Amino acid sequence: xxxxxxxxxxxxxxxxxxxxxxxxxxxxxxxxxxxxxxxxxxxxxxxxxxxxxxxxxxxxxxxxxxxxxxxxxxxxxxxxxxxxxxxxxxxxxxxxxxxxxxxxxxxxxxxxxxxxxxxxxxxxxxxxxxxxxxxxxxxxxxxxxxxxxxxxxxxxxxxxxxxxxxxxxxxxxxxxxxxxxxxxxxxxxxxxxxxxxxxxxxxxxxxxxxxxxxxxxxxxxxxxxxxxxxxxxxxxxxxxxxxxxxxxxxxxxxxxxxxxxxxxxxxxxxxxxxxxxxxxxxxxxxxxxxxxxxxxxxxxxxxxxxxxxxxxxxxxxxxxxxxxxxxxxxxxxxxxxxxxxxxxxxxxxxxxxxxxxxxxxxxxxxxxxxxxxxxxxxxxxxxxxxxxxxxxxxxxxxxxxxxxxxxxxxx
Amino acid sequence: xxxxxxxxxxxxxxxxxxxxxxxxxxxxxxxxxxxxxxxxxxxxxxxxxxxxxxxxxxxxxxxxxxxxxxxxxxxxxxxxxxxxxxxxxxxxxxxxxxxxxxxxxxxxxxxxxxxxxxxxxxxxxxxxxxxxxxxxxxxxxxxxxxxxxxxxxxxxxxxxxxxxxxxxxxxxxxxxxxxxxxxxxxxxxxxxxxxxxxxxxxxxxxxxxxxxxxxxxxxxxxxxxxxxxxxxxxxxxxxxxxxxxxxxxxxxxxxxxxxxxxxxxxxxxxxxxxxxxxxxxxxxxxxxxxxxxxxxxxxxxxxxxxxxxxxxxxxxxxxxxxxxxxxxxxxxxxxxxxxxxxxxxxxxxxxxxxxxxxxxxxxxxxxxxxxxxxxxxxxxxxxxxxxxxxxxxxxxxxxxxxxxxxxxxxxxxxxxxxxxxxxxxxxxxxxxxxxxxxxxxxxxxxxxxxxxxxxxxxxxxxxxxxxxxxxxxxxxxxxxxxxxxxxxxxxxxxxxxxxxxxxxxxxxxxxxxxxxxxxxxxxxx
Numbered sequence: 053x054x055x056x057x058x059x060x061x062x063x064x065x066x067x068x069x070x071x072x073x074x075x076x077x078x079x080x081x082x083x084x085x086x087x088x089x090x091x092x093x094x095x096x097x098x099x100x101x102x103x104x105x106x107x108x109x110x111x112x113x114x115x116x117x118x119x120x121x122x123x124x125x126x127x128x129x130x131x132x133x134x135x136x137x138x139x140x141x142x143x144x145x146x147x148x149x150x151x152x153x154x155x156x157x158x159x160x161x162x163x164x165x166x167x168x169x170x171x172x173x174x175x176x177x178x179x180x181x182x183x184x185x186x187x188x189x190x191x192x193x194x195x196x197x198x199x200x201x202x203x204x205x206x207x208x209x210x211x212x213x214x215x216x217x218x219x220x221x222x223x224x225x226x227x228x229x230x231x232x233x234x235x236x237x238x239x240x241x242x243x244x245x246x247x248x249x250x251x252x253x254x255x256x257x258x259x260x261x262x263x264x265x266x267x268x269x270x271x272x273x274x275x276x277x278x279x280x281x282x283x284x285x286x287x288x289x290x291x292x293x294x295x296x297x298x299x300x301x302x303x304x305x306x307x308x309x310x311x312x313x314x315x316x317x318x319x320x321x322x323x324x325x326x327x328x329x330x331x332x333x334x335x336x337x338x339x340x341x342x343x344x345x346x347x348x349x350x351x352x353x354x355x356x357x358x359x360x361x362x363x364x365x366x367x368x369x370x371x372x373x374x375x376x377x378x379x380x381x382x383x384x385x386x387x388x389x390x391x392x393x394x395x396x397x398x399x400x401x402x403x404x405x406x407x408x409x410x411x412x413x414x415x416x417x418x419x420x421x422x423x424x425x426x427x428x429x430x431x432x433x434x435x436x437x438x439x440x441x442x443x444x445x446x447x448x449x450x451x452x453x454x455x456x457x458x459x460x461x462x463x
Numbered sequence: 464x465x466x467x468x469x470x471x472x473x474x475x476x477x478x479x480x481x482x483x484x485x486x487x488x489x490x491x492x493x494x495x496x497x498x499x500x501x502x503x504x505x506x507x508x509x510x511x512x513x514x515x516x517x518x519x520x521x522x523x524x525x526x527x528x529x530x531x532x533x534x535x536x537x538x539x540x541x542x543x544x545x546x547x548x549x550x551x552x553x554x555x556x557x558x559x560x561x562x563x564x565x566x567x568x569x570x571x572x573x574x575x576x577x578x579x580x581x582x583x584x585x586x587x588x589x590x591x592x593x594x595x596x597x598x599x600x601x602x603x604x605x606x607x608x609x610x611x612x613x614x615x616x617x618x619x620x621x622x623x624x625x626x627x628x629x630x631x632x633x634x635x636x637x638x639x640x641x642x643x644x645x646x647x648x649x650x651x652x653x654x655x656x657x658x659x660x661x662x663x664x665x666x667x668x669x670x671x672x673x674x675x676x677x678x679x680x681x682x683x684x685x686x687x688x689x690x691x692x693x694x695x696x697x698x699x700x701x702x703x704x705x706x707x708x709x710x711x712x713x714x715x716x717x718x719x720x721x722x723x724x725x726x727x728x729x730x731x732x733x734x735x736x737x738x739x740x741x742x743x744x745x746x747x748x749x750x751x752x753x754x755x756x757x758x759x760x761x762x763x764x765x766x767x768x769x770x771x772x773x774x775x776x777x778x779x780x781x782x783x784x785x786x787x788x789x790x791x792x793x794x795x796x797x798x799x800x801x802x803x804x805x806x807x808x809x810x811x812x813x814x815x816x817x818x819x820x821x822x823x824x825x826x827x828x829x830x831x832x833x834x835x836x837x838x839x840x841x842x843x844x845x846x847x848x849x850x851x852x853x854x855x856x857x858x859x860x861x862x863x864x865x866x867x868x869x870x871x872x873x874x875x876x877x878x879x880x881x882x883x884x885x886x887x888x889x890x891x892x893x894x895x896x897x898x899x900x901x902x903x904x905x906x907x908x909x910x911x912x913x914x915x916x917x918x919x920x921x922x923x924x925x926x927x928x929x930x931x932x933x934x935x936x937x938x939x940x941x942x943x944x945x946x947x948x949x950x951x952x953x954x955x956x957x958x959x960x961x962x963x964x965x966x967x968x969x970x971x972x973x974x975x976x977x978x979x980x981x982x983x984x985x986x987x988x
Binding site: 071074075103105106107109110113120156158159160161209210291298299300301302330331332334335336339340343376377378415417437438439441442443445446447449450452453454457 | 477478481482537566567570571624627769770771772773774775776777778781814815816817850851852857859860861863864865879880886889890892893895896897900
């Protein structure tokens with residue numbers, strides 16, 4: 053029986069872990085955040101009427117499965133401290149931070165209501181992350197300061213708060229390492245001309261997905277009213293020499309078109325303008341979105357990159373953009389603007405990565421390769437190149453199969 | 464015989480008593496008809512609790528059970544195994560998801576949670592009485608064959624990966640090209656028809672002149688895309704017109720192209736095909752860059768509707784532009800045209816400037832990959848859906864990637880949509896590994912909750928035959944519909960659509976559903 057260490061609990065790590073467990077291996081999964089799901093935690097299901105095959109549920113389902121697997125050891129709030137080459141693979145030291153809430157937590161939220169700290173020191177995991185166990189942020193919590201506050205512990209119906217939780221050091225011996233640290237969204241506010249961070253009603257696509265995931269509808273952050281005219285702008289922060297991100301992030305077109313469809317499903321009256329450079333909807337028939345937009349009278353596809361967003365009359369937003377074909381400039385007012393942000397790799401260039409021989413190439417991604425795989429280090433997921441959940445899952449299955457057969461070969 | 468029901472209340476460790484009045488639920492259960500024993504356990508997922516449930520069930524000679532706990536997925540395997548030990552049929556164990564359907568949504572309203580939990584318990588009890596015992600059956604896979612259709616990049620990868628799982632691979636290749644792959648390679652082979660169900664498909668294959676029947680446990684579709692060339696009078700007029708992959712092969716073999724080179728994404732310049740064709744973006748950019756690096760003075764044009772340079776291919780797009788490759792975007796109003804009187808000039812209306820551009824070319828290269836024309840026949844034979852533009856449609860990712868709605872059939876590579884070599888290979892590996900895993904289980908389980916036709920009511924209208932996505936209903940020897948239960952997945956589509964109401968789903972009959980609904984809506988218990 054071979055042990056495999058999976059670093060990263062996002063779609064790539066989870067799919068690889070599940071595939072390996074299904075094939076009889078034992079897995080140690082290390083995730084630095086408090087819950088599994090990675091980037092998919094903050095994304096929303098885009099099917100209101102029918103499944104749009106966005107793959108978000110796939111990642112979350114794998115998370116719940118992996119938690120239940122007996123052969124998978126899930127270490128949350130953990131980081132790999134060091135990796136040493138040993139005789140039969142690697143010996144790994146893992147550092148686990150305390151959570152201060154045990155698995156008895158049923159997520160009722162009473163503790164959050166009681167917590168006197170501004171911004172709350174006890175909170176639920178982000179988005180749809182699994183498991184749903186809460187956690188306490190030690191730096192904010194008054195219990196660890198002079199006040200010795202125990203309000204959350206007193207109100208908890210299952211007595212799940214445990215202030216005596218301690219950091220742990222865990223060592224494991226593994227035969228192979230899967231490195232799947234994943235991605236982070238690009239901060240939309242880096243592109244200052246589009247008003248993010250200054251104008252309240254300009255939000256990033258990840259924000260929009262998070263709001264849709266939590267509340268099921270998207271309202272204007274400034275006044276809480278339902279927007280009547282929405283603009284979706286593609287390629288914010290990616291495909292841009294100025295921002296230093298020259299590649300195409302690949303998944304944003306797919307998800308933005310699905311969000312546009314979801315917004316129209318929620319409110320068919322909404323006017324939606326879709327600004328894009330090239331429509332790169334991966335995995336979908338190319339014409340499908342265009343046909344859909346044509347059939348909906350309220351949707352307009354505009355092939356241009358908006359120049360600037362400024363405040364308009366009555367709290368609206370004014371977008372200046374060049375016309376598709378001529379040099380004329382049009383100004384249009386919107387209630388809400390969604391900036392479709394790209395991704396950048398996480399952990400492509402870290403000390404841990406370097407100690408394993410993983411290095412970022414000139415694009416900033418860490419592609420891995422056969423040479424590393426020969427040493428038992430497998431790089432997987434969007435840290436290798438931009439990809440969406442479906443492609444990530446496909447590649448993770450292929451990778452798990454490779455590891456499985458390599459093991460049987462006796463290497 | 465009177466039903467003998469056991470009710471199990473799982474505390475879900477401590478969650479249920481935290482919100483619900485367990486005594487009241489206990490009372491509701493024990494006061495109901497047919498209930499012989501009511502048990503409260505700390506956690507049904509615990510082995511000790513299961514042992515006590517089994518002992519209690521044996522003592523009271525229980526024949527059916529209602530379990531109030533959490534999600535089916537969490538508890539069902541261990542719980543059903545325990546009940547099997549106690550001699551209770553697995554289809555008579557009714558699971559009520561109290562944790563996720565009552566506790567979590569009504570966390571802050573305990574009264575509503577209590578009422579809902581009681582209503583759900585009553586509903587489940589009413590349903591439980593009406594259930595009938597069913598058996599799941601097992602069928603051995605007759606062969607260990609995995610048939611892979613297409614020996615391209617994806618098909619080849621799939622064959623190699625499936626073979627590693629110890630199954631027997633059979634690779635069908637349309638052309639006569641030599642392929643090195645494990646197992647059997649059948650050249651000039653074509654799929655004519657298929658019958659059967661996941662695990663035991665029966666395929667009709669034409670190999671060369673012979674038509675043979677072949678058993679297959681799983682099928683991997685890897686037909687790839689179909690490359691285009693010129694058609695009609697232009698095919699004769701334009702001498703140097705090649706699909707991209709042939710052009711690339713020529714370039715690699717060292718022959719210099721006649722310049723200027725035009726790479727175009729439409730398969731039919733001047734024809735009626737205005738639909739955007741998908742495009743081998745990575746490969747055409749790579750070709751253009753290599754060519755430009757070799758012959759700096761050579762004029763290269765890329766004419767396209769949509770530059771779908773995914774991911775890191777964007778960098779190649781920029782590099783090509785920096786090297787001086789010219790990009791011309793057109794839209795539907797100004798598609799590229801070649802006049803057969805002047806077969807060395809292509810004219811296209813540039814989208815951004817609105818001007819007609821005329822380019823004299825030496826070599827015309829087609830980079831478009833329309834869906835493979837064989838897809839239709841294969842999809843029809845295997846009964847899997849296709850997308851609007853003629854590619855194979857993958858199943859919901861909710862099942863796994865590279866799967867189709869039918870069990871045991873996988874799809875990978877450009878049969879789905881044109882993709883780079885690298886991704887096609889990864890998909891092939893994934894499909895091969897999943898097919899290998901599926902076949903190495905060696906057997907399929909079927910039966911249980913499946914559809915059944917009441918023959919007297921059936922008018923043989925064929926509606927169910929046409930509706931079923933799994934090819935389960937067929938018209939039997941009595942000229943009435945029958946269900947092939949090995950193929951039935953219990954989805955209930957035929958039940959809903961049958962105009963004579965002749966089909967029923969076991970344990971989900973109208974009566975059972977209506978009775979449970981009546982109770983849930985506050986009916987009299």
